[in-house]
Amino acid sequence: MNRKSRILKVMMPLASVFLMTLMSCSQEIPTDLAKANLIPRPVSVSATGESFTVKQNTGIYVMDDNPEVAEAAAFLSALLKPLTGYGIEVKKGSGEVPAGNIVLSVEDGLDTGKEGYILDISKKQVSVKAETPAGLFYAVQTIRQLLPAAVESSSPANGPVKIATGVINDRPVYGYRGSMLDVSRHFFSVEDVKRYVDFLAAYKMNVLHLHLSDDQGWRIEIKSWPSLALHGGSKEVGGGEGGYYTQEQYTDIVNYAAARHITVIPEIDMPGHTNAALASYAELNKNKKATELYTGTEVGFSSLDTRSELTYKFIDDVIRELAAITPGEYLHIGGDESHSTKKDDYIYFMNRVQDIVSAYGKKVLAWDEIALATVKPGTIAQVWASVENANLAVGQGAKVLMSPAKKAYLDMQYHKDTPLGLHWAGYIEVDTAYIWDPATYIPGIDQEDIVGVEAPLWSETVTNIDEVEFMVFPRLPGYAEIGWTPAALRNWDEYKLRLAAHGERFSAAGIDYYASEKVPWPATK
Numbered sequence: 001m002n003r004k005s006r007i008l009k010v011m012m013p014l015a016s017v018f019l020m021t022l023m024s025c026s027q028e029i030p031t032d033l034a035k036a037n038l039i040p041r042p043v044s045v046s047a048t049g050e051s052f053t054v055k056q057n058t059g060i061y062v063m064d065d066n067p068e069v070a071e072a073a074a075f076l077s078a079l080l081k082p083l084t085g086y087g088i089e090v091k092k093g094s095g096e097v098p099a100g101n102i103v104l105s106v107e108d109g110l111d112t113g114k115e116g117y118i119l120d121i122s123k124k125q126v127s128v129k130a131e132t133p134a135g136l137f138y139a140v141q142t143i144r145q146l147l148p149a150a151v152e153s154s155s156p157a158n159g160p161v162k163i164a165t166g167v168i169n170d171r172p173v174y175g176y177r178g179s180m181l182d183v184s185r186h187f188f189s190v191e192d193v194k195r196y197v198d199f200l201a202a203y204k205m206n207v208l209h210l211h212l213s214d215d216q217g218w219r220i221e222i223k224s225w226p227s228l229a230l231h232g233g234s235k236e237v238g239g240g241e242g243g244y245y246t247q248e249q250y251t252d253i254v255n256y257a258a259a260r261h262i263t264v265i266p267e268i269d270m271p272g273h274t275n276a277a278l279a280s281y282a283e284l285n286k287n288k289k290a291t292e293l294y295t296g297t298e299v300g301f302s303s304l305d306t307r308s309e310l311t312y313k314f315i316d317d318v319i320r321e322l323a324a325i326t327p328g329e330y331l332h333i334g335g336d337e338s339h340s341t342k343k344d345d346y347i348y349f350m351n352r353v354q355d356i357v358s359a360y361g362k363k364v365l366a367w368d369e370i371a372l373a374t375v376k377p378g379t380i381a382q383v384w385a386s387v388e389n390a391n392l393a394v395g396q397g398a399k400v401l402m403s404p405a406k407k408a409y410l411d412m413q414y415h416k417d418t419p420l421g422l423h424w425a426g427y428i429e430v431d432t433a434y435i436w437d438p439a440t441y442i443p444g445i446d447q448e449d450i451v452g453v454e455a456p457l458w459s460e461t462v463t464n465i466d467e468v469e470f471m472v473f474p475r476l477p478g479y480a481e482i483g484w485t486p487a488a489l490r491n492w493d494e495y496k497l498r499l500a501a502h503g504e505r506f507s508a509a510g511i512d513y514y515a516s517e518k519v520p521w522p523a524t525k
C-alpha cells in the first residue's frame with residue numbers, strides 16, 4: 001500500500017463520519033417539542049427534551065375494536081411507511097404494549113371534548129389518547145407535523161425518524177372549521193375535490209361546504225330532474241365544458257371526507273343564483289320559457305318563481321334526493337343576492353324551503369340574508385356581508401357561522417397584482433386573513449353565538465387545481481388556526497414564523513402556493 005492509499009484508508013471513515021454528522025445536522029434532530037412549528041397552535045405543549053425514534057420494528061397499536069380508531073392508525077402508518085421505508089404495522093393491542101411503539105386509544109373522562117386529544121411522547125413510547133376517533137385523527141395530524149417535511153411527499157425511504165418528546169394537550173375552540181369550494185362557476189373533478197379534502201384534514205378542519213349549483217352550473221345528479229346535471233351542468237364560466245357529480249361520485253367524496261372526519265355540506269343556492277336550473281326546465285320559469293345557459297360572472301339576475309307550486313315540488317325532489325345521500329346534519333339552501341326576487345316573495349320562499357329541509361330530517365345553513373325571513377330553530381346564518389343581517393339572525397336566537405368576505409374570502413386577491421381573484425371585498429394578504437377574531441369581529445355577537453369559521457373559495461377566476469392551491473395557500477392554515485386555537489394564543493408575529501416553516505411542507509406536497517413577502521420563508525423559496 002503506498003502512502004497515498006494509506007492516507008485515504010485512514011481518511012475515508014473519518015470523512016464519512018464527518019459527512020454523516022453534517023447530514024444529521026441538516027436534518028436537525030428534534031429534541032425540543034416547544035419549538036415544533038405546529039398549525040393550528042395547540043392549547044398546551046410541554047417539552048421534555050428527548051426524542052422517540054421510529055424504527056424498523058415500531059408498530060402502531062390500536063387498543064379498541066372501533067374501526068375508526070383503526071382508520072386513524074392506518075392513516076399514520078401510511079404517512080410513516082414511505083417516510084421511513086419500513087412496513088410500520090397496525091396491530092391490535094391489549095394490556096401492556098412493549099416499549100418502542102405508538103399506541104392509540106379512545107378513553108372516557110379525559111376532559112378533551114369531542115375533538116381534543118392528549119399526545120404524550122416519551123423516549124419509550126408515543127401515546128395518543130382521545131375521547132373520540134376524531135380526537136385521535138387530529139393527534140395523528142399533529143404527529144404528522146412533528147415529522148420531517150418529506151412526510152408530505154411520496155419521496156423514497158430514508159430510515160429512522162425522530163420525534164421530540166413532551167406532552168401536547170389540545171382541543172378546538174369552535175366545532176365548525178370549514179372551507180367552501182365553488183364547483184359551479186368552474187367544475188372540479190372528484191380527484192381535485194379529494195385533494196381539497198386532504199388540505200382541510202392536514203389542518204384539522206372538519207367541514208367541506210360544496211357550492212353545487214349557481215347560475216353557471218348545476219353539479220349534482222338529481223335522478224327525478226335529470227336535465228339539471230345533463231344540461232345545467234354542461235358549461236362553466238368562460239364557456240368551457242362543465243361537468244357534474246353522479247350521486248355515486250358524490251357519495252365517494254362524502255365517504256373520503258368522512259374517513260378524515262370532515263362533513264360535507266352540500267349547497268343548492270336559491271331562489272337566486274338559479275339560472276342553470278331555469279335553463280334546464282322551462283316550467284320553472286315564470287314565463288315558461290327556458291333561459292340560455294350562462295357563462296359570465298354577473299350575479300343577482302335569476303330567480304325561481306316563488307309563487308308557483310311546481311317550484312316547491314322541484315325543491316322537494318332535490319332536497320329529498322340530496323338528504324338521502326348526505327349523512328351530515330346540514331343542507332345549505334343559499335339565499336344570497338336574490339336581487340331579482342321581491343322581498344315578500346323571498347321571505348315566503350325561505351320560510352317554506354326551511355320547512356322542506358326539516359321534513360327530510362336535516363337542518364338549514366343559509367347565507368346571512370336568511371335573517372330577513374324567519375330563522376327557524378336550528379337554522380344557522382352564514383355571515384358573509386351584512387352586520388345588520390348577522391344581528392337580525394342572532395336576535396332571532398340563531399347561531400352564526402363566520403365567513404366575513406373582507407377577512408375570510410379565499411377568492412379575494414392577495415394584492416392588486418395577484419393574477420387570480422376578485423377584490424370587491426378588498427385585498428386579503430396573508431396577515432389580513434389571519435389577524436381577526438370571530439368572537440369580536442361584530443360587536444354584540446359573541447363566541448356563544450358562533451358555531452365557527454368558514455373560508456369560501458368562489459371560482460369565477462379559478463379554473464384548475466393549481467390555481468385553487470395558489471389562492472388557498474398559504475391562507476388556509478391561518479383560518480384553521482382561527483377556528484381551533486384560543487384567540488389569546490394567536491399572534492401574527494409568532495404565527496408567521498410557524499407558517500414560514502410550512503413552506504417546505506407545501507413544496508413537498510406539490511402545492512403551488514403564493515410565496516407572500518409578509519412571511520419569512522426560508523431562503524430556498
Ligand code: TNX
Pocket residue numbers: 299336337367384409411422458459460
Ligand atoms: C358574492 S358571497 C357571492 C358569490 C360570488 C362571490 C364572489 C355570496 C354569498 N355570494 O355569488 O361568487 O361574491 O366573491
